[in-house]
Amino acid sequence: MPLPFLTADRAFDTTDPVALPFDDHDEWRRPYRPGSWRVGAAALALLLASFVLLAAMIIAAAGTFGGAVATLGxxxxxxxxxxxxxxxxxxxxxxxxxxxSFFSTRTVPWAKVTSLRTVQQPVRWLGLPRTVQGQALVLDRPAGERLLLLSDHDADFLSRVEAFDRAADTVEAWNAEYGTAPAATR
Structure with missing residues (x-):
């Protein structure tokens, strides 16, 4: 059985440092593995869902089908x-x-990227309102709009500085390959 979430690990085992790590460049891919904080939170949510499903089954067995449907929802x-x-x-x-993000998705074509760089700035810690000083991969658009793509204190890279650097370098390599503007250096 293929395990597609493991392809990110194998993608970085290449000996050619210039090559982009994936074979099919038309498919949307995450250039890094999800972090342990993100996977752990999702696992806890799924564990909670299993208990709620068990409760829905017990409610249905008791004969209250309206409550069972609501619990199932x-x-x-x-x-x-x-x-x-x-x-x-x-x-x-x-x-x-x-x-x-959790509620929205923003897509920026490579032709609309004016610069892509790693900067030191206050970033949100695990997506919470608290900010700390850290690194962020920032994408600039022609109208002066900035989009924060990655930060070293989010759920994917907290305590994984090397993974953040590798992911930022990979996104910059994609920009260098397909973007019209040259990728900014750190």
Whole structure:
């Protein structure tokens, strides 16, 4: 059985440092593995959903079908939330770069990227309102709009500085390959 979430690990085992790590550049891919904080939160949400599904089964066995359907709906919302949490992050393809957040998705074509660089700035810690000083991969658009793609204190890179550097370098390599503007150096 193929395990597609392991392809990110194998993608960085290449001996050619210039090559982009994926064979099919038209498919949207995350250039890094999801972090342990993100996977752990999703696993806890799925564990909660299993208990809610068990409660729905017990409620249905007791004969209260309206309550069972409502409880089943709550479990479905928790499962959808956990799956959406796992999809969050930066995705790249030949078409551009995509920033997936919990409630929205923004896609920027490579032709609209004026610069892509790693900067030192205050970043949100695990997506919470608290900010700390850290690194962020920032994408600039022609109208002066900035889009924060990755930070070293989000759920994917907290305590994984090397993984953040590798992911930022990979996104910059995609920009250098398909973007019209040259990628900025650090």
């Amino acid at each position: 709550v479990a479905a919302l928790v499962i959808v939330g956990a799956l959406r949490m796992l999809r969050m992050g930066a995705w790249v393809s030949r078409a551009g770069v995509r920033r997936v």
